[in-house]
Amino acid sequence: MECKLAVSMMHDYLDDDLPGSQQRELKEHLLSCPDCRAKFKELEQTDLLLFSMMHHTPSASDDLMGKIMGALPPAKKEKRFLAWIKSHPAVTAASFFLLVMLMSTLTFRNQDNQLVVKGNDLDQVVIQGDTVIVPNGTKIAGDLTVENGKTRVYGEVNGNLTVIDGSLYKASTAQISGQVKSIDQTVSWIWYKLTHLFPDAVYR
Ligand SMILES: [Zn+2]
Numbered sequence: 001m002e003c004k005l006a007v008s009m010m011h012d013y014l015d016d017d018l019p020g021s022q023q024r025e026l027k028e029h030l031l032s033c034p035d036c037r038a039k040f041k042e043l044e045q046t047d048l049l050l051f052s053m054m055h056h057t058p059s060a061s062d063d064l065m066g067k068i069m070g071a072l073p074p075a076k077k078e079k080r081f082l083a084w085i086k087s088h089p090a091v092t093a094a095s096f097f098l099l100v101m102l103m104s105t106l107t108f109r110n111q112d113n114q115l116v117v118k119g120n121d122l123d124q125v126v127i128q129g130d131t132v133i134v135p136n137g138t139k140i141a142g143d144l145t146v147e148n149g150k151t152r153v154y155g156e157v158n159g160n161l162t163v164i165d166g167s168l169y170k171a172s173t174a175q176i177s178g179q180v181k182s183i184d185q186t187v188s189w190i191w192y193k194l195t196h197l198f199p200d201a202v203y204r
Contacts, residue, residue: 001029006036011083014047113165116147124155136173143178 009026012018018026030037115130120142126133132146136154143159149166153174160178161168168182 001025003029003033003036006030006033007039010036010040010043014043113148115149116145117149118145118147119143119159134174136171 006026006029009018009022013023013026030040115127115132117125117127117132119125119140121140121144124134124138124140125144126135130149132149132151134140134144134151134153134155134157138155140155140157140159143162144157145162145164146166147164150169151161151163151166152169152171153161153176154171155173156175156177158177160181161176162181162183164183168180170176170180
């Protein structure tokens with residue numbers, strides 16, 4: 001058997017997709033081919049890692065995992081993503097370790113929920129508690145960025161409006177000349193990291 005075929009059989013085997021007769025062929029090849037044996041061990045480990053990640057007891061990071069999966073492009077995303085991970089076991093063991101580290105860091109970060117308002121023309125903005133209001137009839141010159149708060153726009157923003165980790169309400173009177181962006185920082189950050197760790201998984 002060619003090693004190429006053996007590797008594709010390994011994937012099927014780990015997916016529980018390999019018929020019994022072929023399992024025997026694969027085993028025979030593994031006995032005679034040290035390279036494939038090593039490869040199989042690697043794959044098995046990744047599989048185990050993935051399995052434990054997907055099936056571990058519910059916790060805060062499950063929600064995060066769901067968000068990551070939700071942020072991936074649609075269409076068979078999960079399956080394709082997992083298939084890609086499985087075909088790059090060496091990269092992924094390290095990356096997942098990193099990802100888990102990231103998640104715990106983010107959990108920390110999220111607790112620091114202080115309202116941050118950035119812009120050139122903040123005199124016009126009304127801040128009540130964690131709510132940032134652009135009142136009707138006011139014009140904000142330039143960009144406005146609100147982090148960790150509720151943004152309610154009734155007037156004009158002559159620039160970009162960016163809402164990070166918060167909600168945005170635009171009244172019918174609201175006019176925003178630039179781009180309106182709503183960013184969930186946790187997801188974006190992980191998404192950013194993911195696309196840099198696995199560029200060919202995401203943009204293939
Ligand atoms: Zn082989």
